[in-house]
Amino acid sequence: MSAYRELVAHDTAQQQPAAPAAPARMLLPLVLPALVVGVLASLLFLGVSEAATALQHVLWENLPDALGVGRYSVLWMLVMLTATGVAVGLVVWKVPGHAGPDPATLGLQASPMPPVVLPGLLLATALMLAGGPSLGPENPIIAVNVGLVYWLGKRFIPRMPDGIWIALAEAATIGALFGTPVAAALVISEALVGRQVRGLLWDNVFAPLVAAGAGAMTATLVAHPTLDLGLPPLSGHPGWGDLLAALVVASLAAVLGMCAVYAFPYVHSVFKRLRHPMVALPVGGLVLGLLGALGGSLTLFKGLDQIAELAKHPDGWSAGEFMKMAVVKLAALLVSASCGFRGGRIFPAVFVGGAFGLCAHALVSGVDPAIGVSAGVLGMLLAVTRHGWLSLFTAAVLVASPTIIALLCLASLPAWLLVTGRPQMRLRDDGTQIR
Missing domain, CATH: 1.20.58 (Methane Monooxygenase Hydroxylase; Chain G, domain 1)
Structure with a gap:
């Protein structure tokens, strides 16, 4: 028994000490910035979506009706998709910042872009959403929110680490996009894998989850989004x-x-x-x-x-x-x-x-x-x-x-x-x- 105790004591000594948990007094100051970021990021996403939807109605309903052309006729689809390419091409060519880097190189995780890039990227995204190409708003909206939040955060609360502003903006936007902070929590958890992070997982995701929750609740209260397709649920136990x-x-x-x-x-x-x-x-x-x-x-x-x-x-x-x-x-x-x-x-x-x-x-x-x-x-x-x-x-x-x-x-x-x-x-x- 004594040999067993010595072996256990030796193994315990060889282990790395566990990282201490972040105290509540370190997490509480993050709550207010996270709430503000969540609301602002969600409102920006909703504003772009609403503007794109209104423009879509004009382009695909009002305009073809006024011209006496079928709303989704082959002719109108060819005209509208080509015109959308022209409009977005003009933004990429002429607007300062050129609507950001090549979108083929971007993912959900975004690096802060200079503020001059963001208006053009928003305009190109809204035109794309209204015009009919087969893409969603997630990547550019995340990029815009990251750039905007990073710039505002460094301007008004410069003492906070750079990375926290990026994490808050990403989480808030994902929460708004999916109408729930769960999606943001899952993406954040994946992003933390393989990184050297200090403290417990929930300490690291605490502030982003607050931002994601605020973003999701703002979207829910304003726009009532849902991903449920209304299919009949699977009856009984699966076989x-x-x-x-x-x-x-x-x-x-x-x-x-x-x-x-x-x-x-x-x-x-x-x-x-x-x-x-x-x-x-x-x-x-x-x-x-x-x-x-x-x-x-x-x-x-x-x-x-x-x-x-x-x-x-x-x-x-x-x-x-x-x-x-x-x-x-x-x-x-x-x-x-x-x-x-x-x-x-x-x-x-x-x-x-x-x-x-x-x-x-x-x-x-x-x-x-x-x-x-x-x-x-x-x-x-x-x-x-x-x-x-x-x-x-x-x-x-x-x-x-x-x-x-x-x-x-x-x-x-x-x-x-x-x-x-x-x-x-x-x-x-x-x-x-x-x-």
Whole structure:
């Protein structure tokens, strides 16, 4: 026994001492700045979204009605997508800051940009959202909020570390985008993996969670967002057939997503050869118009409202039609992200994965629509974003069925094996892919 005690004492002495927890007096001063950042970041996101929605109604409803042209006719899609490319190209060319760096090099985590860049980036994002390209608002809105919060924070509270302003802005924007601070917590937790952080996990995420909560509550009170598609929840306990369906659909969706990931640098290089934004963006817009003519109006825009429309009628299209929409939308996402439109890839990928899951349901009636959609979204997001927790969370909240979470956790494992260690849908400055 004495030898055992000596061995335990020796092993204990060899261990590194645990990092002390941050006292409450160190965390409390962060609460007020976090609340302010959360509200401001959410209001900026909501303001841009509302402005883009109003402009979308003018461009896609009022204007074609006044001209006597079909709202979503082939002619109008070609005209509007090309015109959107021209408008965004003018911003990138002429507005100070050129709407920021090449969006193909950006992810959810953003570095502070100079204030002169932010107005042009906001304008390019609003025009893109209204005009119909297949990108969401997440990446540029996060970048704008990070730049704005960093500049204001360093100006008015210079004693606070630089990194805290970046973390607060990112968390607040993600909370507003998804309507819940849970998404921000998952992204922050992933970002902390592999970093040398002091203290407990909850000490490190405390202030960002306050900002995310404030951002989410502001968005909820002002705009009442929801990701629930309204699909019937999975009835009863899931069976072996449900598990098999989730495993297969998620894995196949990940394979489909990786096709776009591998094609990304080649498509990007084609548009890069066009050199000038007033060439690359209008050409990209024209290609998007042709894809819209092929896939229909539901394959336009960021995709969240459109996948909700598909989910209302899970048996309203054939398997071939669902698959066509999924492939066209994925191609539109690839072109939009390659030619220079400012936007993120999460929400278009949700549409692609959802349409793919509904295709599986149409092919095999035993595949429950809720399982098909959630598993398809899970696999597609894993391939496109490489954020495991965020992909799992998004797939789960789309169907609002607690019994499906266990299936999705298991389905994420083979899908993750298919994508991990492979190139990401993000490029370095020299055009090579990040792994």
